[in-house]
Amino acid sequence: xxxxxxxxxxxxxxxxxxxxxxxxxxxxxxxxxxxxxxxxxxxxxxxxxxxxxxxxxxxxxxxxxxxxxxxxxxxxxxxxxxxxxxxxxxxxxxxxxxxxxxxxxxxxxxxxxxxxxxxxxxxxxxxxxxxxxxxxxxxxxxxxxxxxxxxxxxxxxxxxxxxxxxxxxxxxxxxxxxxxxxxxxxxxxxxxxxxxxxxxxxxxxxxx
Amino acid sequence: xxxxxxxxxxxxxxxxxxxxxxxxxxxxxxxxxxxxxxxxxxxxxxxxxxxxxxxxxxxxxxxxxxxxxxxxxxxxxxxxxxxxxxxxxxxxxxxxxxxxxxxxxxxxxxxxxxxxxxxxxxxxxxxxxxxxxxxxxxxxxxxxxxxxxxxxxxxxxxxxxxxxxxxxxxxxxxxxxxxxxxxxxxxxxxxxxxxxxxxxxxxxxxxx
Numbered sequence: 090x091x092x093x094x095x096x097x098x099x100x101x102x103x104x105x106x107x108x109x110x111x112x113x114x115x116x117x118x119x120x121x122x123x124x125x126x127x128x129x130x131x132x133x134x135x136x137x138x139x140x141x142x143x144x145x146x147x148x149x150x151x152x153x154x155x156x157x158x159x160x161x162x163x164x165x166x167x168x169x170x171x172x173x174x175x176x177x178x179x180x181x182x183x184x185x186x187x188x189x190x191x192x193x194x195x196x197x198x199x200x201x202x203x204x205x206x207x208x209x210x211x212x213x214x215x216x217x218x219x220x221x222x223x224x225x226x227x228x229x230x231x232x233x234x235x236x237x238x239x240x241x242x243x244x245x246x247x248x249x250x251x252x253x254x255x256x257x258x259x260x261x262x263x264x265x266x267x268x269x270x271x272x273x274x275x276x277x278x279x280x281x282x283x284x285x286x287x288x289x290x291x292x293x294x295x296x297x
Numbered sequence: 298x299x300x301x302x303x304x305x306x307x308x309x310x311x312x313x314x315x316x317x318x319x320x321x322x323x324x325x326x327x328x329x330x331x332x333x334x335x336x337x338x339x340x341x342x343x344x345x346x347x348x349x350x351x352x353x354x355x356x357x358x359x360x361x362x363x364x365x366x367x368x369x370x371x372x373x374x375x376x377x378x379x380x381x382x383x384x385x386x387x388x389x390x391x392x393x394x395x396x397x398x399x400x401x402x403x404x405x406x407x408x409x410x411x412x413x414x415x416x417x418x419x420x421x422x423x424x425x426x427x428x429x430x431x432x433x434x435x436x437x438x439x440x441x442x443x444x445x446x447x448x449x450x451x452x453x454x455x456x457x458x459x460x461x462x463x464x465x466x467x468x469x470x471x472x473x474x475x476x477x478x479x480x481x482x483x484x485x486x487x488x489x490x491x492x493x494x495x496x497x498x499x500x501x502x503x504x505x
Binding site: 210212213215216217219220235238239241242245246248249251252253254255256266269270272273274276277278279281284285287288289290291292293294295296 | 418420421423424425427428443446447449450453454456457459460461462463464474477478480481482484485486487489492493495496497498499500501502503504
């Protein structure tokens with residue numbers, strides 16, 4: 090019996106390893122697909138259209154909004170960012186779990202529009218560990234790190250709105266924990282309507 | 298950090314192996330406790346007070362109702378059945394998951410009073426398998442089996458009200474699946490308030 094995919098939103102502070110966990114899920118398990126966002130910002134060196142983002146003009150983006158072609162979108166630093174609907178729905182119907190890596194505002198819109206979606210917040214083991222990881226990268230100035238830590242403090246106010254947290258202590262363990270949470274979510278009745286109806290019909294048939 | 302226990306309601310048709318699964322959870326994992334119901338019905342041979350049930354008089358039961366000492370109760374075949382509150386709350390506070398083996402009416406009352414509780418419905422792999430199991434026991438008359446199958450058909454109407462279903466194909470696998478669903482549920486923010494607040498406070502401290 091075909092089982093429906095789950096729409097999974099993954100959020101977390103910069104530096105918690107969100108991206109690595111998403112990559113881990115995609116490479117380790119084959120029933121996952123990553124949603125590619127649409128944006129009006131310019132591609133950075135190395136970014137490939139259709140992989141990193143779908144790069145479009147402002148006119149194209151606004152046309153997609155009007156046609157109700159986006160699940161959610163937001164404007165950030167004078168650029169639009171959004172989640173195209175067609176790809177997500179196609180993958181879910183195929184039984185694949187679709188991952189959206191977005192922030193809390195988008196996450197809450199998703200939950201409202203898709204009550205069966207699952208919101209997951211990746212946590213660092215501690216605040217100190219988060220700072221150490223950001224510092225350890227060696228690519229960010231102290232100013233940027235301080236800004237990210239302030240942003241993390243703000244974002245932490247919304248954690249309770251998520252369905253689940255996962256602690257990223259070691260990547261492999263975190264990928265596995267995340268996968269287990271998703272597998273458990275698959276056992277919600279809404280994802281097993283075919284099976285439930287088959288058993289129900291079988292009981293009726295036996296009784297008649 | 299102490300983690301709060303989960304109040305778990307387990308329901309399922311007669312013959313799905315509910316009792317065996319509950320026993321499996323209790324014997325395999327040590328963070329579980331089984332709630333013992335209170336009843337006014339007479340003990341059957343071999344039933345031990347405080348293990349099978351707390352056997353009380355009608356007057357004692359009604360006194361407990363008045364004192365708000367029951368989480369839920371129902372009257373069935375002229376006898377009262379209920380879940381004493383004190384034991385459940387004591388175990389949850391100790392971080393143990395408390396299992397209640399009750400039917401849908403009670404389950405829905407629990408969910409209303411304890412929104413963080415978890416309702417689990419054990420499913421047979423198929424209607425035919427359920428009938429085979431009931432027949433295979435060899436202890437029930439065809440009449441009783443027919444009655445149980447009709448009851449199962451009625452009960453199947455409420456499955457969608459449960460948080461999760463688990464399919465009992467083989468006992469060991471089903472116990473493990475159930476445990477995994479419970480472990481995943483532990484990662485809901487409400488069961489991790491201490492941890493979330495510690496990280497949040499840590500972020501604030503670093504920023505000051």
